[in-house]
Amino acid sequence: xxxxxxxxxxxxxxxxxxxxxxxxxxxxxxxxxxxxxxxxxxxxxxxxxxxxxxxxxxxxxxxxxxxxxxxxxxxxxxxxxxxxxxxxxxxxxxxxxxxxxxxxxxxxxxxxxxxxxxxxxxxxxxxxxxxxxxxxxxxxxxxxxxxxxxxxxxxxxxxxxxxxxxxxxxxxxxxxxxxx
Numbered sequence: 503x504x505x506x507x508x509x510x511x512x513x514x515x516x517x518x519x520x521x522x523x524x525x526x527x528x529x530x531x532x533x534x535x536x537x538x539x540x541x542x543x544x545x546x547x548x549x550x551x552x553x554x555x556x557x558x559x560x561x562x563x564x565x566x567x568x569x570x571x572x573x574x575x576x577x578x579x580x581x582x583x584x585x586x587x588x589x590x591x592x593x594x595x596x597x598x599x600x601x602x603x604x605x606x607x608x609x610x611x612x613x614x615x616x617x618x619x620x621x622x623x624x625x626x627x628x629x630x631x632x633x634x635x636x637x638x639x640x641x642x643x644x645x646x647x648x649x650x651x652x653x654x655x656x657x658x659x660x661x662x663x664x665x666x667x668x669x670x671x672x673x674x675x676x677x678x679x680x681x682x
Contacts, residue, residue: 510526511539511546515547582610583609584614586606586645587651587654589604589654590603590653590654591656592655593657601622602658602661602662603620603634604617605650614645615644615645617640620633
């Protein structure tokens with residue numbers, strides 16, 4: 503641990519050299535030493551900057567000395583099985599009517615097929631289930647898929663069908679709100 507700075511020398515750095523020599527030289531208290539005092543006064547005056555510089559240099563050296571560990575990154579191709587995603591267009595509560603549904607087949611991040619979306623307005627749950635079983639039969643024959651992934655719920659306003667009656671409602675409500 504370094505020695506604490508001499509308080510007399512710390513006070514001396516605020517004086518000009520000639521004034522410091524008068525106070526601490528032979529006419530003063532006699533502690534002035536030509537060989538040491540100029541260097542010591544400079545050191546005390548610039549101590550904060552020198553320490554900050556030294557600290558920065560040390561950090562740079564330490565960063566250079568520590569070898570940068572490079573980890574090898576590689577990818578292993580995985581043959582992901584094809585999956586069928588079921589999109590249900592319905593509002594939030596579980597007991598609301600199903601507006602529409604669509605199915606897409608994916609393998610990894612590649613889209614393999616898409617079953618055209620249909621409106622389910624007027625269809626009973628039995629009719630919807632029968633339709634989904636037919637779709638699943640076609641997907642089993644073509645891709646070997648035996649079940650759907652957990653269904654993805656979408657808002658009915660996001661319906662992909664071009665002639666969707668909800669799109670007319672949304673368009674009409676936007677037009678009336680713009681007129682107001």
